[in-house]
Amino acid sequence: MKLGFSPQDELFRQECADWLNGQMAGEFRDIKNVTKLTGNPERRKEWEQQLGAHRWSCIGWPTIWGGRDATLAQQVIFAEEYARAGVPGRVNHIGIELAGPTILTFGTEEQKQRFLPDIAAGKTIFCQGFSEPNAGSDLASVRTKARLDGGDWVVNGQKIWTSMAHIADWIFVITRTQEGSQGPKGLTFLMMPIDQPGIDIRGIRQINGDAEFNETFFTDARCPADSLIGAVGDGWRIAMGLLAFERGVSTLGQQMAFRNELDEIIATAKANGAANDPLIRQRLAKAEIGLRLMRYGALRMLSQTDHAKIDGAALTYKIQWASWRRSLGELAMDVLGQGGEISDHAEYEWDTLPNLFLFSRADTIYGGTNQIQRNLIAERGLGLPREPRGMS
Amino acid sequence: MEFAFTDEQQMIAETAQAFFAENATSDRTRKAMAGDGIDRALWQGFCQELALSGIGLPESSGGAGLGFVELAIIAESAGAQVAALPMLGSLVQAGQAIAAGGSDAQRGEWLPDLISGERIAGYFHDATLQASGDRLTGGSRFVTHGSSADLFVVTDMQQVWIVRADAPGVTVTAQTSMDQTRPFAHVALMDVPGERLSDPGAALVAAHQAAFIAVAAEALGGAQACLDRTVAYSKERVQFGRQIGSFQAYKHRLADMMIEIEQARSAVYWAACAVDEGSDEAAMAIHAAKSFAADAYFRCAGDMIQLHGGIGFTWEHDAHIFFKRARSLQAMLGSGNWHREKIATMILGEAA
Incomplete structure (x- = not known):
């Protein structure tokens, strides 16, 4: 060690x-x-x-x-x-952290040559088409359909929460390719160019006034037959493999951004006197400890070489950082006091700390809600019985 | 950078876990609880047969060398069984103080016997200790395993002395203690001769670092045991025609325990590594580890009782043994709030 x-x-x-x-x-x-x-x-x-x-x-x-x-x-x-x-x-974090590693692991030689150099060069920006209005936590119930038509896949349906779709060049999509299939079976993982008449992107205004996320509509959208990763019907396995890449080294960069946020709160507390309040001091100390433990948890996770072993640090990492950051947003507002609720901008725009407070409500939802995370930890980490499935 | 056990560390962990799981059984611990809180056969096995007692102490004094990571591994394994041993006071606090701050003669005189387990040391801090030269008057009500001690390492945070338990003027009174696996004694000193350690500053730093890490590691082991035992119970116990571990209210609480424990594990081994490597993060890490791991243990032990229902409230079940040790670890060597205020001062400066 x-x-x-x-x-x-x-x-x-x-x-x-x-x-x-x-x-x-x-x-x-x-x-x-x-x-x-x-x-x-x-x-x-x-x-x-x-x-x-x-x-x-x-x-x-x-x-x-x-x-x-x-x-x-x-x-x-x-x-x-x-x-x-x-x-x-x-x-392009989705390209470099998700699409790239997925192509590297599951793609053909031709796909690697076609996509990887351009992703690395910053010339191909990717976004992710997983969630749908009726397939959020229950991702396997996606309904967006794809069928082969001549040499092309033709896609119809709707994706949601497609972060950065408005600037992306490509989107990877989980589609239902087997008519009448349910759940994780019959899904196929496709990569599609965004700039085409069949794809329509509309921004979703969020609680912070910003629009990082989008709705993406597919109406006879097309991509060539060889645009799939893995085989037809193999989409769920590829999607799950992709999600595992979320726990890569990039988490450390995210933590450094958290570091900058915490430092700004500390500087604010020192400047406005909140740093003299014993309860605020306790909360700031807890936030500091939480951030350090996140770093060492990530280093444990990344140092784990036996990938067959279920790694507690990896399994608990998402809920840990998400909960920590949501609390940090609340702490930021308590340090700012009522002034945190007034923006200097004429538009509905927020500086770093109030924006953190608002945006961090999403952290415990996207990428698997805290409740889903607890199910995963209990089932995969502790071997407890799985949640019963309803009739669909 | 490699934040995972080496093969050697993994081997020490497996040896220690197997030793405590096999020997520090509930029956044997309960026998020790009815006495002075020490399972003598366990102590002998630990010190002499396994020779784990010298870990973290210098080889020149009969120790095994190695560092705080290995010490944490041992403490974690002992904590998982709430082993009834005087390890904390004797080896960790007194042993580290003498090793770091004692003269060659003092190390030679005391450490081999502490490591072999033939003599047991207690350790205490008395802020109002009166020292007239090296004659000491004062005491403490919170000396762990003090009734069984042959010597005490005593400090007022300026100087550190060794006091023989059989010296005239020493009165030791066993206290009825909530945690019977680590009972307190009231040690009173009335004009008792002490033998001063030659480097008190080094002794205090070593004793504090080692104790914070050992307590945190013990808490980690205990918390993990609470979770493991509760998970096992949740799979056996059936109510409403289902394993109770299949209810979401129940399994989410178990998941929350695991989330705390994984962070505690990061905290303990961060602190141990940081001290071993002389990192400038060490000062923060030891406070983070002690406060976080002890709080995590208490939460897990409390949840263990709740999630076992009525059986968890009985004397017969082991849950209370974990619960009481967890409470003891939270309060000893500075509360969580005290440790966090230390960290607050590092990041914010003193409060105005």
């Missing part, structure tokens, strides 16, 4: 920090410290390409696909330095 980094790793850290800080002081200084995923979309796409051009986009990927074959320690370091430098979040 060892937490420290080697001298070579520390040199790598310096290299990362130098490059990132140089970018944020130079060509990309206009997007430094932008926290909203929807801010400055065109410049954010250019930033993806800049990362790709310098091989910093997907450093854990094999070199042939535009990565650096980076070690776990190097990936941890890059994620940390990325957030420390005030670099905004990745608008």
Whole structure:
């Protein structure tokens, strides 16, 4: 068991920090410290390409696909330095963290060649078409249909909560390809170009006034017959494999963004005197502890090499960070006091901390609600009986 | 960077878990609870046959070397069975204090006997201790396994002394203690000669770091045992024609226990690694580990009683043994609020 980094790793850290800080002081200084995923979309796409051009986009990927074959320690370091430098979040996070690894694991050689270099280069932005209005927690009940018509798949239906669809080039979709099938059977995983007449995207305004999520409508939308990952009817297995990639190294970058949020709350508390309140002090200390434990939980999860073993740190990670961040939003508002409810903007727009308070209500819902997470922990981690299924 | 056990650490863990599971049984622990809270055969096996007692103590004094990660592994395994051993006071607090702050002669005189288990030490802090030269007057009501001790390591947070239990002026009174696996004694010193440790600062740092980590690790082991036993019960017990573990209200509570325990595990091994590696995070990590793991244990032990229903409230069931140890760990060596205030001061400065 060892937490420290080697001298070579520390040199790598310096290299990362130098490059990132140089970018944020130079060509990309206009997007430094932008926290909203929807801010400055065109410049954010250019930033993806800049990362790709310098091989910093997907450093854990094999070199042939535009990565650096980076070690776990190097990936941890890059994620940390990325957030420390005030670099905004990745608008192609779905491409680099979900689509890419899925293609790398389940795709054909031809699909790898077609997609991976462009994802790594920041030229292909992906979004995810999983949830539907009637398939949220119960994802396997998706109804969006796909059928083969000549050389194409033809897709009809509706997806929802498609984060970043308005800037994406491609969408991966779970579709029902077997007529009359139910649940996880008869599903197929397709990749479709977004820019076509059969796909219509409408933003969903959220409680913070922003519109990061969308509804995506498919009306005779098309993609070539070879656009599927895995086999016909294999979609559920691919989708579940994809979701496992959510617990990758990128979680450490997310944590560094949390670090920046907590630091802003701490600075606010010191400035406005809330830091003298013993109860606020306890809550800030708890938040600090929670964030540190998240980091070490993630390092345990990433250091786990026996993937056959059910890993408690991995299984509990999502509910842990989601609950922590939702509490952080409440703490932020208690530190701000009533002033937190007034925005300096003329529009309904919120600075980092009030926005955190509002947005974090989604954290315990998307990617598996806290209640679904508890079911998964109890069933997979503790071997308890599964929830009974209703009649559909 | 590799935050997982090495093969050697894994082997120590398996050895320790097997030893305590086989020997620190409920029957034997209960016999010890009726006496002075020490299972003598277990202590002898632990110190002499398995030679686990020297872990974290220097080889030059008969210890096994290794570090706080290995010490945490041992404490976690002992905690899982609420083993009735004087490990905390004797090996962790007194042993580490003497090892880090004692002279060569002091280490040579005391450590081999503590590690072999032939002598038992108690440890206490008395903020109002009066020291006239090295003659001490004061005491503490909270000396764990103090009734069984041959010597005491005593501090006022400035100096650290060794006091022999049979010295004139020492009065030791057993206290009826809620946690009978680690009962307190009232130790009173009336103008008793103490032998000063040569480096009190090093002794105090080592004793505190080791004790916070050991208590946290013990809490982790106990909390995991509460969860494991409750999960097993939830699969056996049938009500309304179903295993009670199939009810969502029940299984979600078990899931919440696991979420706390996994964080406690991260906390314990973070703290142990940080101290072993001399990381600048060590100061925060030991406070985080002690407060988080002890609170997690108490929550899990309380839930264990609730989720067992009436049987969990009986003396016959082991739930109360965990519950009482959990309460004891929460309160000893600084409450959770005290430890968190230490962290608050690190991130916010002193309150105005």
